[in-house]
Amino acid sequence: MVKIGIVGGTGYTGVELLRLLAQHPQAEVVLITSRSDAGTRVEDMYPNLRGHYPDLLFSEPNVERMGQCDVVFFATPHGVAHSMAQALLDTGTRVIDLSADFRLRDADEWAEWYGQPHGAPELLSEAVYGLPELVDHQRIQQARLIAVPGCYPTSVQLGLAPLLEAGWIHTDGIIADCKSGVSGAGRTAKLGSLLCEAGESMKAYSVGCHRHHPEITQGLSDVAGQAVGLTFVPHLTPMIRGIHSTLYVRLTADNLKRNDVEIQQLYTARYDKMPCVDLMPWGACPETRSVRGSNLCRIALHRPQNSDLLVILSVIDNLVKGASGQAIQNMNLMFGFDESLGLTAPGLMP
């Protein structure tokens, strides 16, 4: 059994870690911290977990106690992992960070987008970006520090990687029109996340300035082998969970002759052995609810007027494949388990 600690367990990624780990055959959560709720029983805050963690209480973060875990998940606002990761790594405990702290390789770029200096630039070189479908598994297995990708970046990168790797599309002018459920805004009492503000309505937000922008371009540039140009427009959708990314790319002149079968085959081959990506038949329309609660990214491909423009649809549950499930997928690899151990429950539908 892997001994697990969770730092900052009172948000949605925290409770989702607990929900998923309750079903994981090799996981034992021994520690969960929260400054604001220290002393509270986990089951009192999250009644869905009643009976699963009868003895678990939120406690003050304490590096010594955390150091007795095999691995610690950070489900914290940005900046927290910066301040605690090194001390924890020094105890020999491995760290899986669900926050944005180690996602960007460039400390200056991080500082620019997050409006504060990077707090642990010396760890950047060893942090591994934990998108298992695009990263060498050996790197994840050996990693001490994993940066779990953001929700939008996961859905966009998985949707575009095969075409960029193959070099079939233009690397500039990529458009990602993404729609997210409200849980992406976290379990904090913000006006804009109220049912009466976000319900029964749709809007774009942070057009051109969302913090996931540099993370997406970093990842896409990696697989493309060159800088990519991206327009990323996130939208808030009146639902709890789910991200739907609609991706628009253009075939290069050399590749205009590719037909549907070839393009579909490119994706089939790429994701063939990947248990957490489900490629649907050409022309299908994946629904976010089909992955609700599951760790899958479901993808489908379209070429509307048989022009040079391809449309890729990519859906995930932002709290699972977009956060806590992917974190556990990384843990599975780090500890030598099957990649999808404990993560195979079907989506909840309806």
Place this chain on the structure above:
Amino acid sequence: MVKIGIVGGTGYTGVELLRLLAQHPQAEVVLITSRSDAGTRVEDMYPNLRGHYPDLLFSEPNVERMGQCDVVFFATPHGVAHSMAQALLDTGTRVIDLSADFRLRDADEWAEWYGQPHGAPELLSEAVYGLPELVDHQRIQQARLIAVPGCYPTSVQLGLAPLLEAGWIHTDGIIADCKSGVSGAGRTAKLGSLLCEAGESMKAYSVGCHRHHPEITQGLSDVAGQAVGLTFVPHLTPMIRGIHSTLYVRLTADNLKRNDVEIQQLYTARYDKMPCVDLMPWGACPETRSVRGSNLCRIALHRPQNSDLLVILSVIDNLVKGASGQAIQNMNLMFGFDESLGLTAPGLMP
């Protein structure tokens, strides 16, 4: 492995059986029927199940093939199990019926409420009402034919049974004000179930004439040992899953002196060993979402102005503890497994 057949698998209780059985360690679904969709792959109709049933197709119902199963679930409109159960039992296959066909013991009462003659009255004497918390487990273990309770009846009976058994409350004047998500209306294209009709609105319906009325009074009368008088008002709520029953009962004169601790203790003792009922602390307010996707009934007790009136709050997921999960709970008992085998996943929250 238990070999399982499902008749009428295209509705919500059908897909929910498949979702739950996909995670059950002792279950193998070998057959699923649908007249209208024979030949369709299960995964094509329910994309959330992609990868879990790669070889399963809907087929025409066929008693011979169904007879090769250990157990067959009927997830059908009423009347269907009437017409097929006997033939199936004759093959030695056991039947778990999720429809209303065998819930009422009195064929005439059934005929009156369902507007057609009872189609298999000769089976009524052996049908076992499958509410495991209130029925002798030995009867379920030995049953050939289980009538799975309705969703409202499950939440109301579990909420009231301890007080009625103890004889602490008046048996007439019981009020059940129940609120259901829209999935209770089934996966059929009805105007009233449209998002634009049922969304962002609340209404009562079938006041005094809902078909679950006689089922509830039958069950409550059983545990009370005498006829009960019930007012049952169901309401449609703009959500997908969940039933919230608010139950109003009055302590008898002899029991007015009972204090909160005694009443809570009555429930604690009654449900102590029952893995699928979760009694919350006195005065708590269970949320339906806390049981979303789980097989729990979560109950809490109130005595508002310390008068003779008690308020019991009882929540379930209508598709799980109110239908498919409870059906599997019965199967577990029938085949000698732990009652909650494969049914322990926490609710999906948020």
Place this chain on the structure above:
Amino acid sequence: MVKIGIVGGTGYTGVELLRLLAQHPQAEVVLITSRSDAGTRVEDMYPNLRGHYPDLLFSEPNVERMGQCDVVFFATPHGVAHSMAQALLDTGTRVIDLSADFRLRDADEWAEWYGQPHGAPELLSEAVYGLPELVDHQRIQQARLIAVPGCYPTSVQLGLAPLLEAGWIHTDGIIADCKSGVSGAGRTAKLGSLLCEAGESMKAYSVGCHRHHPEITQGLSDVAGQAVGLTFVPHLTPMIRGIHSTLYVRLTADNLKRNDVEIQQLYTARYDKMPCVDLMPWGACPETRSVRGSNLCRIALHRPQNSDLLVILSVIDNLVKGASGQAIQNMNLMFGFDESLGLTAPGLMP
């Protein structure tokens, strides 16, 4: 044109006043205050109002300027009207208070339920409870200070008044099982009001201790001519607007013989000339959406098993007939207009 001021206009009752007054032919909003948002243009905070109030800015509350209005609406948390009403009345300006400050006639009872001393007990004797269907219109016309009823109290009192006035029902053992949309919790960033917390779920709350309890019993006792005993259980429903009250009462022995026609006729006669109450046919089930955005209370009557128990269904839009619309209805009466002037728009459906 009536010159109108609004104090505390940044909540949902504030924006709803602005929405309704924009369509009122005799209203001119000249002033709106907000300490936190002074200087902000109303249209910038509420884009639905763009074009309707091009020159209106939130300003610091200032009694002198407010005193130049004919009437000032308080759309504030409790306690604010206490502190400002007297000074405003001294200027000759009339006050319509949407908060709870003057709803209870007994200052001690108010202090007990609101956890602080009543701030203006000397005004209680002249405050008029502004439920126009139950209060003498002449009192409203002449009032300097109106206490607009709460949302739950409006729907419950209108649902029960005819039977209590007629003395046909028992005055104890009344049950009000009420369901509210989330906007009733106000436009404040509370965790429990998040879409991800309140969406797709149902729960009871404040069982036996909701602050509307004493307001409802005060009003019901008035119409009954004696103290009433009430159990009031409010529930949170996953929708934005709407209250659905399901009311359970028992006919007295003397009145058991009353038939449906007589009971319906009692309500018909009572509300015949009332433009803001719509009595539906016997046995109907009003939907909250049918009054979305409208100032109507829609009522229907049931007698489920022809027993002594009656079920009354009463729906309103909590922000309109339950708050801002009713406030304007009072204003109309105070200034000699038709009661429903500017309030006749049909509900928005779907």
Place this chain on the structure above:
Amino acid sequence: MVKIGIVGGTGYTGVELLRLLAQHPQAEVVLITSRSDAGTRVEDMYPNLRGHYPDLLFSEPNVERMGQCDVVFFATPHGVAHSMAQALLDTGTRVIDLSADFRLRDADEWAEWYGQPHGAPELLSEAVYGLPELVDHQRIQQARLIAVPGCYPTSVQLGLAPLLEAGWIHTDGIIADCKSGVSGAGRTAKLGSLLCEAGESMKAYSVGCHRHHPEITQGLSDVAGQAVGLTFVPHLTPMIRGIHSTLYVRLTADNLKRNDVEIQQLYTARYDKMPCVDLMPWGACPETRSVRGSNLCRIALHRPQNSDLLVILSVIDNLVKGASGQAIQNMNLMFGFDESLGLTAPGLMP
């Protein structure tokens, strides 16, 4: 008063016409037809309208009676207006068709997209496309037959017209990523429109083959003065009303130097005198709820990375500016009223 008839009044555009016309000072609905519901009182089908149309019953369509109206609205499935328009026009009654029957100028193109021959090609030359912001008002005033634009086409054309008219953008490679509420699918009992199917989920549909595609390209080509190339991806969003169009276009090389102020000014000037278009400040993010129930199209402009790519956000209520409200806007022009008469109510928010 304009005497109005409505053909096919049982769908969402029908009830929305009734809701809006109930508030219109110059409109009198004298006739409403429905084959399936002839004899039913309008108020019984639409309880939100109770009290507004006490004497109006659905009747069988009858050209003679319809011919006594000044104008008849068709709120029917496609094909119906084809079969009845000529006879009606012959009586001197004017026709405003909310269906797709006369939107495309080319009968063959219509036949191709709608899968049946065009039923009234001889009327195409005189049908006027009723998008008042883009069409000469004199043509509308004199029209006998108006084709009211579709919902998606309204939001897309209004969002793009100024740039296309000015010739500042490339006319090929235009992308319209559109999100619609479920009411766009109509008031028909379709599986995909159920709350349990469309709720809490997001998906694309009809990628590259939606029937609004040719209507949009026809309109855009008109304003551009040349053929445009469009990729149109509609999405289903879990809300009742609202369309959010996110439009991606590229400045031509000659116009790359245009700055934000110039582009904003282009739109300001274009829509300056148009009461039903509201241009928001540069960089704003309009919410669909801000136009819920209102006849406005609200638009905002973005240039994310200061590249050649512009993002235009355009929101409408699909049942108002996208259907019934726009129909009345046309009626106002036809009968010499102010364009927005009866259409000025603010959006319902929250």
